[in-house]
Structure formats: C-alpha cells, structure tokens
Amino acid sequence: xxxxxxxxxxxxxxxxxxxxxxxxxxxxxxxxxxxxxxxxxxxxxxxxxxxxxxxxxxxxxxxxxxxxxxxxxxxxxxxxxxxxxxxxxxxxxxxxx
Amino acid sequence: xxxxxxxxxxxxxxxxxxxxxxxxxxxxxxxxxxxxxxxxxxxxxxxxxxxxxxxxxxxxxxxxxxxxxxxxxxxxxxxxxxxxxxxxxxxxxxxxxxxxxxxxxxxxxxxxxxxxxxxxxxxxxxxxxxxxxxxxxxxxxxxxxxxxxxxxxxxxxxxxxxxxx
Numbered sequence: 670x671x672x673x674x675x676x677x678x679x680x681x682x683x684x685x686x687x688x689x690x691x692x693x694x695x696x697x698x699x700x701x702x703x704x705x706x707x708x709x710x711x712x713x714x715x716x717x718x719x720x721x722x723x724x725x726x727x728x729x730x731x732x733x734x735x736x737x738x739x740x741x742x743x744x745x746x747x748x749x750x751x752x753x754x755x756x757x758x759x760x761x762x763x764x765x766x
Numbered sequence: 767x768x769x770x771x772x773x774x775x776x777x778x779x780x781x782x783x784x785x786x787x788x789x790x791x792x793x794x795x796x797x798x799x800x801x802x803x804x805x806x807x808x809x810x811x812x813x814x815x816x817x818x819x820x821x822x823x824x825x826x827x828x829x830x831x832x833x834x835x836x837x838x839x840x841x842x843x844x845x846x847x848x849x850x851x852x853x854x855x856x857x858x859x860x861x862x863x864x865x866x867x868x869x870x871x872x873x874x875x876x877x878x879x880x881x882x883x884x885x886x887x888x889x890x891x892x893x894x895x896x897x898x899x900x901x902x903x904x905x906x907x908x909x910x911x912x913x914x915x916x917x918x919x920x921x922x923x924x925x926x927x928x929x930x931x
Binding site for chain 1: 893894897898900901902904905906907908909910911912913915916919
C-alpha cells in the first residue's frame, strides 16, 4: 500500500506546502525534487531538467549538496533554480485551487 | 585603551597645540623685547639728535608737558588700554578658533578611524548579509522566470484549445 502511494503520489495542497516550506528552510531532499518533477511532468515533461541544464546543475544530488554549502561557495545560478522550483509549486497550487 | 585610539589623532592634536604655543611665545617675545627695543632706539637716536637736547632735559620737558596736559595723557592711556583689550580679544579669539578647528579635525579623524575599524571588524558579517540578499534576489528572478514560463505555456495551450480544428 505504501509502495503504491509512493509510486503514484497524489497532488495535494499540503504536500506542496510541505515541499515549499522545506525549500524555503533549506531542508529539501532528493525525494522532494523527484516528487515535484513527477507532478510537473504532466504539464511539461522536461521542465526541471531543462532548468537544471540552464543553471549548470547536473543532478538532484548535486543540487542538494550545493544547497548545503555557504553562499560564497555555491553555484552562482543555484538560487535561480530554487526560484524556478518555487514557481513550479506556485503554478501547481494555482492549478489545484 | 591606547591601542584603540589612533596614533595620528594625537599627532595632529599635539601639532596644533605646539603651533598655538609657538605663536603665543612669538607674540610675547615680539611685544616685550623687539618692539620695546625698537621704540627705545628710535627715541634715543632719532628724537634726541633731531631735537638736539640732552636726555635729562628731555625728561624734564616731558614731565612738564605731562603735568600740563593731564587730560590728554589720561585720554591716551584710555586709548592704549582699549587697544590692549582689543589685542587681547584678537589673541584669545584666535586661540578659540584654533582650538575649535583642532576639535573639528580631531573629531573628523577619530570618526573616520572608528568607521574604518568597525567595517574591518564586521566585514565578514556584512559580506554574508550582502551575499544572502543577492541570493534572495536571484531566487526572485528564478521565480519570475518560472511564472513567466508557465504563463506562456497556459497562453499557448488556451490558444490551441480555442483554435477550431
């Protein structure tokens, strides 16, 4: 049952709020990004991958590790990608309401 | 405590104080020695030779003249007294202005040094704050870009839906 729920996550406002809070507090993990990618793929399949390429980020793991670094050592475009993720959440929220 | 106060501040202050002391000493020396001597010499050499009279007779003449013109002498004394007061006023005004300038200069230098020190001490904190603000701004740029992308997508999808097949 749990496996099924993980395989087919339901788009929910609470889930989105939870991910948004995690991103704002710098607590997100790879699973959250995968979940977001899964939700947005119904609208645009390659949106997150495209944005990652644009901002010179090669994987979700790299994004997470970059986020843990101090500001001066981070990828300069990392924050733009974070903004993109927040835009995705905002769009999904709008589509739900 | 002494380390906190910059050395240059003391140098400027002592320099100005020294200047004021030298100025006062020069005025005093000139007034008491050079000027008096010059007046004496002028009286001794020029006046006496011009009048062709002895020194004693001249003094007698002066005493007679003083006795006869008491009012005029008192008036001269008053003028001299007023001149002396005016001179004092000029000197003390000069000293006060110099001290005010010195205070202004010292405050300016001290403030600039304090600001420099504060900036050096808190440089990392300010840098970190600026970097955080920069990241926040970039995050907003990303958010706007994303919103723009989705708005475009919705717009094109709506157009496709409205276009008759």
